[in-house]
Amino acid sequence: MKLLTDVSAINKAIESIAKRGAKLDHDIQVAAVSCLNHVNEHGDTTVLDKLVLAMPKGARKSALTEWACAFGNVRMLDRSNQHDQNAIEQGRLFAKDKTKTFDLDGAIANMWYDFKPEPDLLTTFDAAKMVQAMVKRYNKAVKDGAAIDGIDDAKAQLAALMQSLDVQGTGL
Numbered sequence: 001m002k003l004l005t006d007v008s009a010i011n012k013a014i015e016s017i018a019k020r021g022a023k024l025d026h027d028i029q030v031a032a033v034s035c036l037n038h039v040n041e042h043g044d045t046t047v048l049d050k051l052v053l054a055m056p057k058g059a060r061k062s063a064l065t066e067w068a069c070a071f072g073n074v075r076m077l078d079r080s081n082q083h084d085q086n087a088i089e090q091g092r093l094f095a096k097d098k099t100k101t102f103d104l105d106g107a108i109a110n111m112w113y114d115f116k117p118e119p120d121l122l123t124t125f126d127a128a129k130m131v132q133a134m135v136k137r138y139n140k141a142v143k144d145g146a147a148i149d150g151i152d153d154a155k156a157q158l159a160a161l162m163q164s165l166d167v168q169g170t171g172l
Contacts, residue, residue: 025113028051028064031051032048032051032064032067032112033104034047035047035048035051035068035072036068036072036102037102037104039073039096039102040072040073040102045093045094045095046092048068048072049093052068052093053091053093060118063112063114063115063116063117064112064115066115066116067107067110067111067112068112070115071110072100072107073097073098073101074094074097075094075097075100076093077092077093077094077095079145080145127165
């Protein structure tokens with residue numbers, strides 16, 4: 001990797017990233033609406049699976065999947081649903097949901113990247129929200145029958161967190 005050492009070259013790279021990022025966001029929107037339309041017309045969710053799996057590592061896949069479930073007649077596959085196991089083993093993510101209708105106008109009007117927005121980078125850390133999310137993930141793993149590793153280490157980390165929260169709460 002060759003580093004950029006000139007500020008103008010760095011700024012030029014940043015401008016290029018912004019332009020390419022905006023184009024990629026638009027291209028994903030067009031492809032995603034097209035995928036939802038394809039699911040609606042043919043019942044085939046594999047193109048939507050491919051789109052999500054093709055997204056770059058830095059892309060917000062969870063925002064796209066929530067957007068798709070909000071406007072498409074699709075649902076996420078569920079590891080705890082025996083009927084979904086075969087599709088999951090094939091690397092699939094979605095199934096057609098016959099109880100939902102495709103909202104083409106809503107899908108066009110609402111950009112995928114506006115779903116599940118990222119928190120403000122300068123926000124205060126919300127300890128309660130973090131613990132709530134951790135408990136939710138743990139409970140889902142238990143419900144799904146996942147093997148739970150590292151219990152003793154987790155208890156030690158929780159004890160350290162509790163002690164830290166006590167110190168923070170007293171102002172010491």
